[in-house]
Amino acid sequence: MFYSLALVVYEYAITVNQELTFIWKRKLTGATALFVANRYLSVLLTIIQIAPSLPIEWYVLLEHKSSIFSALRVYAIWGRNTMFFIAVLLPNMVPFATNIVSIKLTYTVVRNNMTLPLVKYATRISVIVADALVLLLTWWKTFRDAREVLSLKMNISLTTLLIRDGMHKHHRFLRLAC
Template identity: 30%
Template sequence: MDTSSPDISALIADLNNGIISSYCGIASIALVLFEYLLLLREEVTYFWIRKLTGATSLFLANRYITLLFTLYFLISGFFPLTTVERHALDLSQYAVWAAFSALRALALCRLRDVQVWKARAVALVIFLLAIVPVPINILQIVQMVPVEDASSVVSRASLISADVLVILVTWYTLVRSGASTQTKIGRASFADVLLRDGSLYFLAMSVLNALHIALTVLEFGGPVTPVSFVTTFTDPLTSLLVSRFLVHLQSVNRDTHSDSPSTLTGTGLGAETIRFERMVGSLGASINAVEGEDGEDEDWYDDTRAGTEADVELEDN
């Protein structure tokens, strides 16, 4: 058979793209299911048997929307969803991730005593940047915007911009404030988790989104599929990293509350306990931040310590 014909070559390329897409889809499904089973014990320990908080809501939404979307591909041949239902399930993930990024930035800005309106403005900008893929995909669904390189590049560039802003806020807040790296010997602190997991999340997502942009511009997916296959793994990995992030914060949260009040506030380095639980539920109950060069007012420190002791007593009761 003559494969030099343009039509035959296009058909072969289309079939090849279909095979690659199927393999990538199967690999992403295996990754999501494996991660779900691997993290199930921590999920039960830190979220199922505790009261509903902002962190719990974010965790469950992030974890189970991704799981449902993954299971859909397994049963789509038997119980197909409509186009609207399928895309609604997919795009709802981006709303959860945008909320997570915005709330992190809001809480961290408040730690630096940034004015409320400025903190909210930063969080709003981050949320709007992180949510850009949703309206673009909706416009593509209703065929108001064609599926092309430019739309994909704009979506991924906005996500990278949001991640850059969040990591800058994280580094500025925790590094410049001299946040301590442990709650007690051998234990990580909230600051440690926020720096480590936040930096890991930023690096992983930036690399994947940049790779997606590069492969899309180069039309690695071929003429039939003008976007790359990287998003097949980007979304599951985003969900995985967010879930791990929240689990690590909840782990530190439980260890912190199990300590004595003196351990919570006294580190021997003039540390302060900064509460931002109201921002994101139990996303981070306290961060032990080392006192700056000028120090803080002792009365404020005593009030904070007294408030923390009262919180611990209420939980014990």
């Protein structure tokens, strides 16, 4: 566990100048808020792993931060589509709920052998559904954009389109989110 803390401290030490230049010396935007949340939630997660006296719910919540970021990605790609955001976020939150329930059951009630396999399957299936939604929605949007590019007779590869448009739309969302 202390190795992970050492790696986190090392990474922060070698990038602190860049962070000061590109984050803290500029106006606070949605992009900087997401950066700070992602960066410092990682530090908090590492500390929580080392300090087991903190509530386990904190650890579980921080462990699922990627669920929120994947939902935000879909939200940005699809031009702030709340329906797609919720469709990706909800199945991604099932593991958070089942982890909390499992933790509470472990400490308070003797486990029922019939419930645990169902909880495990529900958790795994929900994550697969959420990941499949992110993948399918990204592909769908990319291929829609690719068709539009082809109809305009532009010479852009699908890879370029995916990278360029995905980043452009993502940055546009982050600027608008402030």
